Structure formats: C-alpha cells, structure tokens
Amino acid sequence: MPLRKLQQTDAYSMILEAIDLGEYRPGDRLVESELADRFGVSRTPVREALQRLETQSLLARDGRSLIVASLDHNQMAELYVVRRELEGLAARLAAQHATAEEVRILREMVTEDNALIEDPPALARANRRFHKQIHLASHNRYLVQQLDLVHRTMALMATTSLAAQGRGVIAQSEHDAIVGAIEARDADAAHDALREHISVAFMTRLKQDAGQRRDQS
Structure with missing residues (x-):
C-alpha cells in the first residue's frame, strides 16, 4: 500500500x-x-x-x-432500534455458524469481564470486544460491516450505560445468557437474549439522560 x-x-x-x-x-x-x-x-x-x-x-x-458530533434523543432512539435488530440477527447467526473455538472465546470473555464490573470504562471497552466477537462469529461480512457503522456512531454518546448503578452486574448476567444460548445452538434464544440486552441498555440510557436533565433544571 x-x-x-x-x-x-x-x-x-x-x-x-x-x-x-x-x-x-x-x-x-x-x-x-x-x-x-x-x-x-x-x-x-x-x-x-x-x-x-x-x-x-x-x-x-x-x-x-x-x-x-452529538446525538439528539430521536437519533439515539433510531440508532438503538437498528442496533437491537442487527445485534439480534448476529446472535442468531452465531448460534448457527460459530466454531467451537469462537464459542469458547465468548465464554472466556464473560468470565474475565466479571472482574471489571467496578470499572465502567474498562467494562465498556470489554463490552465492545464481546459484541465484536459475536459479530465475527456470525460469519456474515455484510452484517459485520453494518454493525461496525452502528458501533462507530455509538461512540458519539458521551457516557456509557454501564456507568449506571448496578448495570454492570446485570449486563454481565445478560452476556452469560447470550453465550449460553449460543453454546446450546439455540438460535431463537440467542436472538431474543441479545435483543433484550440492547433494550435494557437503551432503557438504562434513557434513565441516565432523564436524570441529567433533572439535575440541570
């Protein structure tokens, strides 16, 4: 080059x-x-x-x-809608196509990331790696490209939902359920677990934003 x-x-x-x-x-x-x-x-x-x-x-x-750039409320909501659907599809495909080695890596990530629960910035970085691994395990290059774009845009959010009180523990439990479904090769359960994970993250962020507006008023 x-x-x-x-x-x-x-x-x-x-x-x-x-x-x-x-x-x-x-x-x-x-x-x-x-x-x-x-x-x-x-x-x-x-x-x-x-x-x-x-x-x-x-x-x-x-x-x-x-x-x-920054995202307004509507842009954030639109982004989460797209992310929820694409991430759910990635989990479904990962349950169908991930190699045994890729599944073991996902399980190891969940175990190792439990040590980061009290460090939201580090957990947020680990969270990105975890989701990226699921994207790659889907073995669909076009889906990976679209999710890369979504996650680049997620960087425009000033805070991580993992900084919310108790969110780290809950998120790790959700990751555990996602990987469990992928391990079981249950495509429907993996899809539903990841969609629910993104929905809970979105609700957490909405509560964070509402709290910031209250504090500023």
Missing part, C-alpha cells in the same frame, strides 16, 4: 479510536495541526480523515471548525 494511502488509513483509524475511547467527546473541536502532531503523521492524511469522518456524520461543522 502506498505510504500516503497508509497514512490516511492510519489517521482515520487513530482519530476514530480516540473518539471511541472518549478522548474526544461530543462538542470537542478537532484541529488538523494538533492531530497531526499527536499522531505523528502529516496534515494531508489528517485532513482527508477528517473529511471522511464528517461524511460519516461523526464530525459536524461549528462555523469553520469541525467538532465531534
């Missing part, structure tokens, strides 16, 4: 990861020169990466500046 194309890809991936990790949060301004210095690439691939992220609606214009 030509160096310029490689730098462009790297710049895009690095900026996207920084947003995903919360290093840049909704409303934060992204400055081309600062990003180039931070990531050790030239300004041209950074500029092209920013344009790509703007096209994907992950960045928005604020005058002449680019800022990390």
